[in-house]
Amino acid sequence: MATPENTLAFDGGWEYAPAPESTDHVEIDKRYGLFIGGDFVKPEKGRYFDTINPATEERLARIAEADAADVDRAVKAARKAFGPWSRMKAAERGKYVYRIARIIQERAREFAAIESLDGGKPIRESRDVDVPLAAAHFFYYAGWSDKLEYAFPGRKVKPLGVAGQVIPWNFPLLMAAWKLAPALACGNTVVLKPAETTPLTALKLAEVIADAGLPDGVVNIVTGAGETGAAVVEHPRVDKIAFTGSTAVGRVIQKALAGTRKKYTLELGGKAANVIFADAAIDQAVEGIVNGIFFNQGHVCCAGSRLFVQEAVADEVVEKLKDRMETLIVGDPLDKNTDIGAINSAAQLEKIESYLEIGRSEGGEMFQSSCTVPDTGYWCRPTIFTGVSQSNRVVQEEIFGPVLAIQTFRSYSEAIAKANNTPYGLSGGVWTDKGAKIFKMTQNVRAGVVWANTFNKFDPTSPFGGYKESGVGREGGLHGLDAYLSLEA
Amino acid sequence: MATAAEKTRERLSVAKTYKLYIGGKFPRTESGRYFKLTDKNGVVVANVCRGSRKDFRNAVVAARKAQPGWAGASAYLRGQILYRIAEMLEGRREQFTAELNRQGIAVRAAEKEVDASVDRLVYYAGWADKYQQVFSAVNPVSSSHFNFSVLEPTGLVAILAPEDSGLLGLVSNLAPAIVGGNTAVVLASASRPLSAISFAEVLHASDLPAGVVNLLTGYRDELTEHFASHMDVNAIVYCDGGKRAARQIQSLAAGNIKRVVERSGIEWSKPGAQHPYLIRDTQEVKTTWHPIGT
Numbered sequence: 001m002a003t004p005e006n007t008l009a010f011d012g013g014w015e016y017a018p019a020p021e022s023t024d025h026v027e028i029d030k031r032y033g034l035f036i037g038g039d040f041v042k043p044e045k046g047r048y049f050d051t052i053n054p055a056t057e058e059r060l061a062r063i064a065e066a067d068a069a070d071v072d073r074a075v076k077a078a079r080k081a082f083g084p085w086s087r088m089k090a091a092e093r094g095k096y097v098y099r100i101a102r103i104i105q106e107r108a109r110e111f112a113a114i115e116s117l118d119g120g121k122p123i124r125e126s127r128d129v130d131v132p133l134a135a136a137h138f139f140y141y142a143g144w145s146d147k148l149e150y151a152f153p154g155r156k157v158k159p160l161g162v163a164g165q166v167i168p169w170n171f172p173l174l175m176a177a178w179k180l181a182p183a184l185a186c187g188n189t190v191v192l193k194p195a196e197t198t199p200l201t202a203l204k205l206a207e208v209i210a211d212a213g214l215p216d217g218v219v220n221i222v223t224g225a226g227e228t229g230a231a232v233v234e235h236p237r238v239d240k241i242a243f244t245g246s247t248a249v250g251r252v253i254q255k256a257l258a259g260t261r262k263k264y265t266l267e268l269g270g271k272a273a274n275v276i277f278a279d280a281a282i283d284q285a286v287e288g289i290v291n292g293i294f295f296n297q298g299h300v301c302c303a304g305s306r307l308f309v310q311e312a313v314a315d316e317v318v319e320k321l322k323d324r325m326e327t328l329i330v331g332d333p334l335d336k337n338t339d340i341g342a343i344n345s346a347a348q349l350e351k352i353e354s355y356l357e358i359g360r361s362e363g364g365e366m367f368q369s370s371c372t373v374p375d376t377g378y379w380c381r382p383t384i385f386t387g388v389s390q391s392n393r394v395v396q397e398e399i400f401g402p403v404l405a406i407q408t409f410r411s412y413s414e415a416i417a418k419a420n421n422t423p424y425g426l427s428g429g430v431w432t433d434k435g436a437k438i439f440k441m442t443q444n445v446r447a448g449v450v451w452a453n454t455f456n457k458f459d460p461t462s463p464f465g466g467y468k469e470s471g472v473g474r475e476g477g478l479h480g481l482d483a484y485l486s487l488e489a
Numbered sequence: 490m491a492t493a494a495e496k497t498r499e500r501l502s503v504a505k506t507y508k509l510y511i512g513g514k515f516p517r518t519e520s521g522r523y524f525k526l527t528d529k530n531g532v533v534v535a536n537v538c539r540g541s542r543k544d545f546r547n548a549v550v551a552a553r554k555a556q557p558g559w560a561g562a563s564a565y566l567r568g569q570i571l572y573r574i575a576e577m578l579e580g581r582r583e584q585f586t587a588e589l590n591r592q593g594i595a596v597r598a599a600e601k602e603v604d605a606s607v608d609r610l611v612y613y614a615g616w617a618d619k620y621q622q623v624f625s626a627v628n629p630v631s632s633s634h635f636n637f638s639v640l641e642p643t644g645l646v647a648i649l650a651p652e653d654s655g656l657l658g659l660v661s662n663l664a665p666a667i668v669g670g671n672t673a674v675v676l677a678s679a680s681r682p683l684s685a686i687s688f689a690e691v692l693h694a695s696d697l698p699a700g701v702v703n704l705l706t707g708y709r710d711e712l713t714e715h716f717a718s719h720m721d722v723n724a725i726v727y728c729d730g731g732k733r734a735a736r737q738i739q740s741l742a743a744g745n746i747k748r749v750v751e752r753s754g755i756e757w758s759k760p761g762a763q764h765p766y767l768i769r770d771t772q773e774v775k776t777t778w779h780p781i782g783t
Contacts, residue, residue, distance in 0.1 A: 136631075153623060154764065247746065254743035259736030266746065423745065435779075442777045446644075453780045459630035463638050463776050468723070469746045478626050479638060479774050489761050 016329065019336040021123045026113045028200065031062040034070055034223060035206035037077035038216030044069045049225075051199055054120035055333050055342040055377040063199050066222035071191065071231040074220035078162040078189040079237055081217030086159045086187040094145030097184050099212035100205075101138035104131065104177075107208070111201055115173055116333040118200040120342030120378070121296050123334050133458055134177035137476075140460035141181035144481060148186065151478050155487040159187030160263060161239035163484065164232040167202075168245045169195035169344050170299040170400075176202050178475050179242050180219060181460075186484035188240070189218045193232050196225040197345045230256070238262060242483060244301070246398070247424070247469050254472075265473030265483040267301065267465055269398040270426030273419035274304030274455060275409075275441065278312040280431035284453065286320045289404070292429060292455035294328065294340055294382050298402040299348070301470075302427035304455050306395060307384075307406045308415055314408045318386060325369040325382045332374070340402060343378040352380050352401035359385045359394040364405070390421055398424070412437070416444050425467030429455045448474070507535045507682065509544060509706065510689035512551030513699020518707070519543050526592070526682065534591055537682050540707030542715045545674065548703035549721050552645050552672040555700030560642050560670035562698075568617030571668055573695040575610035578603070581691065585656065585684060592655060592681045605758055606660045612763050613664035620669065620765045628776070635779040640772040642670035643748055644723035647716040649709060651728040654757045655681025656688060661757045662726055665767035667701055671724075674703045676716065682706040717741035724748035724771050728755070 031048065033040035043064040050059045066074070085093065104111060108131045115126035148157045163183045167175035172194060183190050194202035202221055209219045222228055226249075233241055233256050240263045243253050247269040257264055274292045276285045292304025309317045333341035343349040360366055364385040373379035384404045388395050395405045409415040419428060428445040430438055430452050442450040448466045451457060458464065458476075465474040473483050508515040520541035526534045538544075559567075578585065582603050589599035625639040646666045651658030655678045666673050677685030689704045705712070713734060717725055718741040725747050727738055735751060742749045750770045755762050 155766070250746060251743045254746065255740045258739030258743070259732055268746065438779060439777075442775075442779075447775070448773065449776045449778075451778045454632075454634070454778055457630075457632060457634070457778055459628065459632070459636065461628040462630050462636050462778070463626075463628070463774050465774070467643075467773050467775075472746060472748055474774050477628050477638065477776075487766060489764070 016337040018332070020332065021113055021116070021334045021336060023113050023117070023334065026110050026117070028061050028114065032199070032203045032223070033064045034066050034074070035203065035219070035221040036070070036074045037220065038210065040206070043067065049196065051118060051197065053117050054344055055374070057376050060118060060200065063223045066224045066228045066231070068231040071222055071228065071235060074191045074222050075162055075235050075237050077217035077220050078191050081215055082161055082189045085189055085215060085218050090146035090148070090187070093187060094142045094185065096212060096214050097138055097142035097145065097181060100208055101135045101142060103208045103211055104135040104138065108132065108135070111173060111204060113334065114200050114204060116341065119169060119172055119198045120333050120344050122338040122341040123336055124338070125296060130171055130174045133460070134173045137174070137177040137460040138181045141185040144182070145185045148481065148485065151481050152485075152487050155489065157186075157485040157487060160484060160486055161188060162237060163188045163190050163240045163242060164235065164238040165190060165192045165242045166229045166232060166245065167192065167194055169198040170296060170301070172198040173201035173205065175244055176205055182475070182480050183242070183484050184218065186481060188484050191220045191222060191232055191238065193222050193224065193229050196223070199223045233257070240264065240484065243267070250471065263483070263486075265465070265475065266471040267473075267475060268426075268469065268471040269424060270301045270303065270466065270470050271306055271396065271398050271422050271424045272302055272304045272427040272429065272447065273306045273308055273445065274429040275415050275419055275431065276307070276309045276313065276317055277430070277432040277437065278310040279433045280453070281433065282313060282317060282320065285431040286317060286324050288429065288431060288453070288455045289321055290324055290328070293404040294402050295456050297340055297343055297380070299344055299400055300456060302449060302456065304429050305399065305404060307404055308409050308418055309406065310415075311408045311410050318406060321384065322367060325384070326371070328369060328371065328382055330371050330373050330379060330381055340382060343380050343401065346378055348400065349378040349380060352399055352403060355394055355397070355399045355401070355403060356383060359388070359392070359403070362388070362392045362394070364388040364392060364394060390418065396422065412440070416441070420446050423469040426470035427451070505535070507537050507686045507706070509538050509540055510686065510693070510702070510704040511544065511548045512703065513693065515689070519547070524708070528591055529593055535683060537706050540676075540705035540712065542712070544705055545712060545715050546719070548674040548705060549645065549719055551700035552674050552703055553721055555698055556642075556644055556672045559667070559672055559698055559701045562670075564618035564621065567668060567670065568614045570696050571610055571614035571617060571664060574691060574697065575607050575614060577691045577695050578610065578688070579607045581687075585687060588683050588687055589656060589681070592683055601758070602654070602657045606657045609657065609660050609763055610664055613668045613768070616765055616768060617668050620768045623765060624769055624772070630778075633781045635781055636776065638774050638776040640669065640769065641775050643771045643773050644671060645721060646671045646673045646724045646726060646771050647719070647722045648673055648675040649713065649716060649725070649727040649730065650675055650677055650685070651757065652678045652680060652709070654678070656684035658728065658757045659685055659688065661762055662728060662752065663702060666726065666771050669768045669772050671771050672701045674716075674722075675705065676709060676712055677704055677706050679706070679708060713737060714741060717747070718744055720745045722747060724750065726750040726752065726771065728752045
């Protein structure tokens with residue numbers, strides 16, 4: 001237990017000098033149009049909205065707002081491009097997708113800086129996770145283009161047509177890659193709608209796609225908010241919908257698609273259990289907890305937002321976690337020392353803060369690190385709740401912020417029962433020194449992705465997606481191809 | 490019920506009461522309602538239970554309770570139990586043929602339907618310990634992890650069986666769901682319900698744990714909304730029904746993001762109507778990241 005002698009002095013006078021990523025190589029236009037049929041075009045109604053830097057609240061660019069007529073133009077362009085694209089020699093199609101991967105790698109620094117500017121995530125994460133994974137995703141699926149007949153034994157495969165894809169603001173470029181890469185490799189054309197708070201990297205990706213020489217109309221990017229997304233989902237000439245976002249919106253989409261022939265995949269919310277057994281390597285587990293809930297400000301659908309610690313080590317884990325939280329640096333997303341960047345938007349910050357209030361009013365004990373945060377921008381200090389139970393709203397509902405709810409358990413069966421007591425089923429984590437226990441746990445957690453002695457790991461070869469109300473279908477890996485093909489006898 | 494053959498015999502036959510099959514028991518519908526099934530001459534063949542929402546909810550409770558145990562059974566055992574169902578059905582070939590015939594199917598066609606149903610069960614019995622090998626994957630991730638994806642049952646599957654294929658259609662949709670470790674609640678064809686209930690007797694004699702399959706008879710128009718909206722159902726498989734039903738089912742399924750599987754216009758007697766992708770329809774892909782080294 002902690003004594004003055006063995007407690008680390010985190011306020012021991014150490015300070016990190018600022019280490020900001022340079023942005024002089026970054027080019028952001030004042031205004032962006034819609035990317036339709038290979039060109040940036042003006043929106044028909046001429047409406048634009050601001051995309052801002054959530055760390056400074058300053059405007060980065062004006063972005064075109066697509067209405068139903070613009071979406072219709074984009075779908076027509078995609079429809080027109082579909083025939084030649086789907087009939088193209090598969091190996092050639094693959095080579096286009098390889099080109100996209102290579103150009104992203106070449107322009108990685110620029111993409112990372114823009115991702116952090118527009119979305120608020122720490123540069124370390126955009127640089128080391130988002131951008132390299134996006135490039136890897138294109139590279140992985142590029143190679144599938146001419147090998148699809150090996151993926152589904154006994155079936156013939158055919159592309160679906162035009163895919164309408166609606167992506168969230170938490171991993172803007174990476175989600176675009178998750179959606180575009182398999183769609184293109186399988187021979188579909190695309191209308192993609194980025195999130196309204198983070199459209200920039202998708203629009204930069206449009207430049208990449210143009211530079212790669214993809215035929216006009218194969219990829220179309222329409223920017224806007226919910227109404228634009230609804231226009232994509234409801235367009236009668238779209239054959240497939242891929243959506244990543246909240247379960248509430250997923251439900252609306254599933255209803256909107258009822259009675260149509262559109263195929264769909266939904267990657268929705270989560271409330272993942274991260275389970276720490278007493279025999280786990282505790283320091284490593286604490287790092288895993290931090291990575292599980294504070295990675296990307298907790299704006300992660302698979303975040304480990306429910307922590308379950310075996311009673312014998314609960315006090316030790318919570319104490320070490322609090323110590324570790326004190327070392328986390330919250331601030332400038334472009335600073336390479338920053339651990340936790342800006343909350344993505346004012347609306348999201350308001351939502352997170354309302355949950356902090358709910359957590360306290362329901363009797364939870366809240367702890368936040370004592371760090372300072374900048375005066376402008378949207379910030380939330382890393383937060384944990386102890387003394388909460390299964391019925392508390394901060395335990396049951398997805399907060400999508402750096403807020404962790406901690407509970408304890410005694411036995412394996414109690415851990416499983418508590419972990420599965422949720423309508424969600426996207427991911428889970430288990431920490432133990434025992435391989436057999438890992439397998440027993442991972443077998444019984446009702447979730448699509450389970451991490452053992454790690455958390456929030458992603459790879460293009462590794463399928464991702466949820467059980468229960470966390471969604472339908474998988475993205476990534478061989479299993480991710482299914483979403484973009486029709487299988488025939 | 491009275492049959493024509495009865496008049497030529499001295500002995501009065503004992504007619505069967507057709508009931509529901511829920512949790513390994515044969516209860517009457519709690520609603521006390523029935524509908525008359527008549528043969529082509531208008532003779533009453535049976536008073537069939539007109540199952541209710543409450544019957545369905547009871548069936549879901551039974552199916553949920555049975556699910557972890559059934560999913561936890563070894564693939565070999567599940568295969569053997571499906572094979573056993575085939576054996577039991579084969580042994581009652583004459584009974585099923587006669588029953589299909591009484592529901593308006595010519596004897597030759599009825600024989601073929603029973604034979605095909607037996608063969609279909611054998612087909613899926615064989616898949617029990619193989620589909621996993623075909624559909625799972627080891628994924629070569631860049632980090633030091635053994636990463637693999639396997640199929641797991643979606644959980645509880647509600648099935649609206651085909652209307653015009655009372656036995657084969659039922660078997661063809663039920664077998665791929667349960668062979669993968671799901672439990673099922675099935676609404677049988679309303680115009681050909683008898684074989685479904687007799688099939689429940691076959692299931693009952695096949696070491697299939699109680700609650701793994703639950704069979705209801707009743708009106709599809711009445712029960713569809715409950716099948717599609719129940720919050721403890723993980724997937725709904727519906728056969729035929731047209732565009733209006735499709736819209737209703739998919740729309741209600743959104744309440745808890747059910748997996749929706751439509752199987753329309755399928756000729757269940759064709760060889761192409763059996764394949765392991767029907768098993769996969771009600772499976773989830775689980776990906777595990779297992780550490781390598783320390």
